[in-house]
Amino acid sequence: MHLIHSNYLIDKRDLLMALLEVTDLTTTFHLKAGVVQAVNGIDFLIEEGELVGLVGESGCGKSVSMRSILRIIPQPPGKIESGKILFKGKDLLSLKEDQMRNIRGKEIAMIFQDPMTSLNPVLTIGRQLTETMEEHLQLSNEMAKKRVIELLDLVGIPDPKACLDRYPYEFSGGMRQRAMIAMALSCSPSLLIADEPTTALDVTIQAQVTELVKSLQKDLGMAVIWITHDLGVVARLVERVKVMYAGYIVEKAPVEKLYSHPKHPYTRGLLASLPRLDEETSAELETIPGQPPNQLDLPKGCPFAERCSYQVEKCLEENPMLEEVEKDHYSACWEKDRL
């Protein structure tokens, strides 16, 4: 009896195991001008069914790190230098290319920023949606079509049956992004990577798509990594946030903590530079001075040091590691206690 009981406990713990565990992921691009250090040894965990935000400005390595997980960065010039990506216990970086193909689209799906360009203009919507399922699930064309109609209905496209024979140019941006989401969901992935899916859409459609992904995430129980530079979207959507800067994760925290008590000067700067409706409109918007460092030649110390108002001598000498400030709240800053 005792034995059975302990086995049961182990099973329970396994169920709570992380879906995706990334350790020390480093991705570089070898260009003629030198080596671009796009992602510099980032670590993070994604648990099953959770919604995580990945925030940062353009070029900070958000997309590259996510594409490294799927191994779809162009190689060369790109190169995954080191790291371990455990997905459901399998190390994705050691898989063969054809094994990896069974992960892409089937286990981990991705939706892209611009729905205007991420659908093939010369193929019908139906064709583009069915082929993923025919490839991964070995469904017959008829079965796949039935499921596509269900999926299009699920993502809120009116008259899904008629849409099968339509071409992307007949769809509006919001409709296309819905079709892209349907395509990503077609093989019921356990992880969805959404790479700024609302950036190219106008605000009302943005809200609709955000709500759609959130409700789908709840209903289907999949984990979602939402890449964005829009802190507003993150606030109402996700549970935990990771902030990236110059290829490093500089802060990670549950969303309420990040907004109420940011523990990294960069996050604080980002939040301060958001326009607010509840403050005087004539007040000048705060900005973060300077530019992000050149990733061809990263400084020795903290990459944010030059732009930071909390800078001390140590910042220029040594790059701080991510350390726990309080429970579940990590920050990579020497002066985090002053914040």
Next chain:
Amino acid sequence: MTMKTSTETKQLTTYQDKKIESPLKLALRRFLQHRLAVVSAFVLVAIFVLCFGAPLFTSYDPIGMDLAVRNQAPGGAYIFGTDTLGRDIFTRTLYAGRISLMVGMAAAAISIGLGIILGAIAGYFGKIPDMVVSRITDVMMTFPPLIIMMTVAAFVGPGLMNVILIIGGLRWPATTRLVRGQFLSLKNYEFVHATHALGLPDRMIITRHILPNTLAPLMANITFAVSAAILSEAGLSFLGIGVPLPTPTWGNMMENARNLIILQNQPWIWMPSAAFTLTTILCINFIGDGLRDAFDPQQLFN
């Protein structure tokens, strides 16, 4: 039947009944607005019907000689007259058209096929395959085509199959470059990244996703390849190293014009085949122009 007048029902039906237009249909509609191309298409169809339905239009034998009626001027029983061996020029021109058009299309099919395969491999995979294909293409393109064709033709000897293989085997570099360039740019499009992220295999990405997108520039290239192949065949046959006699082709019929007396005094012997060649080439090129405009992605979805 009573007409429903409620605007709501009306709108609904118009949305449902809206005809779905594939990019191909759209292009066809645009092509039909190109007047010169449409006229050319009609003329070309007429030439095809005349040539491939030759027995319907003439009862003479294209290679049967009748020395009693040598060098007849046009008119009477012989619409275009007869040649130095008493063969009906009209009949020979039509039968020659069969060979010339067939050689043109077969050679173009070979060169386009090779061009697409090599261009797709080079453009999609890059690296070493691209290096190899591109260098071979470069070398091939440095040769003056007619000279190398003549050399090879002289080497392997005349014959219908040889001519097709020579022309087809030497004309692929242009198509290869075009397809490679298209693949190089298309493979960086977001929708191709999306197919990678969906885990589709390379062969599917190449054939189903990228290739259909190269169709627009390819269509024009295909038509020009056909006209170029017809011209090459005519050139080789004119020089006597193409399709051997007595099989008539437009090229070897024009060869008669190398004789000064025929050139000056008996123009009916070489003019019909020259006129057919000229008309065919012009028609194909106009159609090519029309197709290029029709498939122009800038205008396609307007």
